[in-house]
Amino acid sequence: MTTHHYQLELWDITKQYPGCLANNKINLKLERGEIHALLGENGAGKSTLVKIIYGLVTPDSGSIVWDGQELQIRSPSHARELGIGMVFQHFSLFETLTVTENIDLCLTPSMREQIGDLAGRIRELSGNYGLNIDPDRYVFSLSMGERQRVEILRCLIQQVKLLILDEPTSVLTPQEVDSLFVVLRQLASDGCTILFISHKLKEVTALCHKATILRGGRVTGACVPANETPESIARMMVGDSAIAETYERRSSKKINLAVKDLSLPAPNPFACALKQLNFSLRGGEILGIAGVAGNGQEELLSVLSGEWLSPHSDQIIMNGKPVGRLKVGNRRQLGMAYVPAERLGHGAAPKMSLRENLLLTNATLGLKRWGWVKWNKVSARTRDVIEQHQVKCHNEHAPAHSLSGGNLQKFIIGRELALEPNVFVCAHPTWGVDIGAANAIYRELMELRDRGAAIVVISEDLDELFLISDRIAALFDGHLSPLVKTQETSTNQIGQWMAGQFLEQE
Numbered sequence: 001m002t003t004h005h006y007q008l009e010l011w012d013i014t015k016q017y018p019g020c021l022a023n024n025k026i027n028l029k030l031e032r033g034e035i036h037a038l039l040g041e042n043g044a045g046k047s048t049l050v051k052i053i054y055g056l057v058t059p060d061s062g063s064i065v066w067d068g069q070e071l072q073i074r075s076p077s078h079a080r081e082l083g084i085g086m087v088f089q090h091f092s093l094f095e096t097l098t099v100t101e102n103i104d105l106c107l108t109p110s111m112r113e114q115i116g117d118l119a120g121r122i123r124e125l126s127g128n129y130g131l132n133i134d135p136d137r138y139v140f141s142l143s144m145g146e147r148q149r150v151e152i153l154r155c156l157i158q159q160v161k162l163l164i165l166d167e168p169t170s171v172l173t174p175q176e177v178d179s180l181f182v183v184l185r186q187l188a189s190d191g192c193t194i195l196f197i198s199h200k201l202k203e204v205t206a207l208c209h210k211a212t213i214l215r216g217g218r219v220t221g222a223c224v225p226a227n228e229t230p231e232s233i234a235r236m237m238v239g240d241s242a243i244a245e246t247y248e249r250r251s252s253k254k255i256n257l258a259v260k261d262l263s264l265p266a267p268n269p270f271a272c273a274l275k276q277l278n279f280s281l282r283g284g285e286i287l288g289i290a291g292v293a294g295n296g297q298e299e300l301l302s303v304l305s306g307e308w309l310s311p312h313s314d315q316i317i318m319n320g321k322p323v324g325r326l327k328v329g330n331r332r333q334l335g336m337a338y339v340p341a342e343r344l345g346h347g348a349a350p351k352m353s354l355r356e357n358l359l360l361t362n363a364t365l366g367l368k369r370w371g372w373v374k375w376n377k378v379s380a381r382t383r384d385v386i387e388q389h390q391v392k393c394h395n396e397h398a399p400a401h402s403l404s405g406g407n408l409q410k411f412i413i414g415r416e417l418a419l420e421p422n423v424f425v426c427a428h429p430t431w432g433v434d435i436g437a438a439n440a441i442y443r444e445l446m447e448l449r450d451r452g453a454a455i456v457v458i459s460e461d462l463d464e465l466f467l468i469s470d471r472i473a474a475l476f477d478g479h480l481s482p483l484v485k486t487q488e489t490s491t492n493q494i495g496q497w498m499a500g501q502f503l504e505q506e
């Protein structure tokens, strides 16, 4: 049954969740040194399968052959001992510890002894692979891109034979993606096998040697990505809904959101101060803000949403009212909705059910009276969001953490759109969302825009920003570049602005 040149073989792997057959007799073989893409729409069963390989989930039936030996992977620490490393979509780092302390936590005593000076080894590996990580920094001060690089470093330090990456590029800029691919190709040529989950099909065709496609928990196809186009792979995954659309540009006269001379000191030594930001946004307009992670995106999101207050009330004006000193809840009452970058923990409370999560931001919409929650209404509204946005889940009582990443993102966006905001601030709207659902989200953003809302989209995906934005700008070191019409600029120019070139022109 086994062939020894395979690093990993899965035979008839099956996993049933209540009401959902997440993996249905899956067969998969990974050769040593190959980069293998695992593709499929949201909820297809990709994360379940890789959690089985990483020992986080026990399959109901089927067998696993590692390095020619049939075995059971009992736990993540067992997986790591075998040489299996995983970088999750949701990072698993402790924010109040440094990079070195975080990496140290997953080492066994013998690994510690073998490595010796851990901080030195981190510096060395970080240098070799161009990851640019300072071992002494605290994780809370790192951008999403940097956090992901710490996770990759953590696996590299353990000398993995199989590296599993779940949506690794979703928080990276094009330049960071290129350098990640250099690292991955180097690792693969050193004999490390890489299992790569991604919804970004251009990247799959550029990087991966083989691809396996899942649908509804089954393997439904396989291909050599280099022989395919992103469109042909998309059709294999989700059918014709994948075909990309283009959108007309619109805008109106009324200004829904204005930011005036907004400067904000960095709240900690590693955060980014915002410097003299000025922009205004009309109803019926989408402003795309590009930038390399860590250049002020998190800070701008926090100050626009009201999680942080601006120094003066009139530095942020919503529909003519100064709101800079109002908190999130008050801004929501005035018509703002907000989707933060991190889904679990920030966008949704993981252990709370979907209807409780809906209530968290929709409470003002007649769902409470005299302090009593009208649970029937909350349930009905949650079911509407689930239906309208085709969120795959058991029902409205499912805890947020039981949803696949893309489905949770669809739910959070749907919940916020249900508020019918006139100012919508949204980070990474299609992070981890499959191509069919991404198009559905784009359509909804366009429709909201056409109903007169002003929308700010902060994203590191330039293709996305060029597809949907009416105007576009880049953040660099807390400075905002000029805002230009998307048709009048190019990815090249915005790429240069992302590196701060606009400051030299001023």
Ligand SMILES: Nc1ncnc2c1ncn2[C@@H]1O[C@H](COP(=O)(O)OP(=O)(O)OP(=O)(O)O)[C@@H](O)[C@H]1O
Pocket (backbone or CB within 6 Å): 017, 018, 020, 021, 022, 040, 041, 042, 043, 044, 045, 046, 047, 048, 049, 392, 393, 394, 401, 402, 403, 404, 405, 406, 407, 432, 434
């Ligand atoms: N702990 C759980 N309890 C109940 N159902 C679950 C649980 N984990 C996953 N599921 C369900 O199993 C199915 C497969 O989910 P999985 O996370 O594997 O999909 P995926 O292909 O990784 O999707 P995505 O691209 O959105 O991350 C989904 O319908 C999901 O809701």
